[in-house]
Amino acid sequence: MTTRMDHVGVVVEDLRAAVAFFGELGLELEGEAVVGGAWADQLLGLDGVEADIAMMRTPDGSGRVELSTFRTPPSPAAPPSAPVNTPGIPRLTFVVDALDGALDRLRRHRAELVGEVAQYEDVYRYCYVRGPAGTLIGLVEELR
Known part of the structure; x- marks a missing residue:
């Protein structure tokens, strides 16, 4: 267990x-x-x-x-760039205090927005960015 x-x-x-x-x-x-x-x-x-x-x-x-x-040994493959719905592609999601500020800071580190910032009701704002080596990083701002 x-x-x-x-x-x-x-x-x-x-x-x-x-x-x-x-x-x-x-x-x-x-x-x-x-x-x-x-x-x-x-x-x-x-x-x-x-x-x-x-x-x-x-x-x-x-x-x-x-x-x-x-x-x-050297890696035989290029970094992933598959869409979010590809099986086996990991996503790491972090809760942030202010999504817009976090997104601005990460863009200075070459993060690329995937899709758009979306808001789910009055619960949270959420987006995905591509981070180091193409890793999908979720950013969540809780609104409550």
């Missing part, structure tokens, strides 16, 4: 840019490390793993995002 969710992992091309992006959302850098060796090869099913990772924590401490950039 699961006791809690530990973290979500996102592979990115530019670790510094990804740390800055998630920092704009208020996540705090918890730590950084270089990982590799036999245990990493075994875990990931790859040979010769060497990766830089940064662990980011939400301000309330309830969630973490692991950002990683692989030095080796």
Whole structure:
């Protein structure tokens, strides 16, 4: 039985840019490390793993995002750019104090709006942006 969710992992091309992006959302850098060796090869099913990772924590401490950039082996695929309704495409959603301000700050980090900012009744405003490596990031502003 699961006791809690530990973290979500996102592979990115530019670790510094990804740390800055998630920092704009208020996540705090918890730590950084270089990982590799036999245990990493075994875990990931790859040979010769060497990766830089940064662990980011939400301000309330309830969630973490692991950002990683692989030095080796090289990635065979381009970042995702599939639409939101594609099976298997992850979305990370964060509650923000002011959606418009968060969106403006993230655009300075190359975030691209997917669709439009939408409002659901008087409950919340919501949008998706493409973040580091094409990751879909939901931004929710609670109105109540």
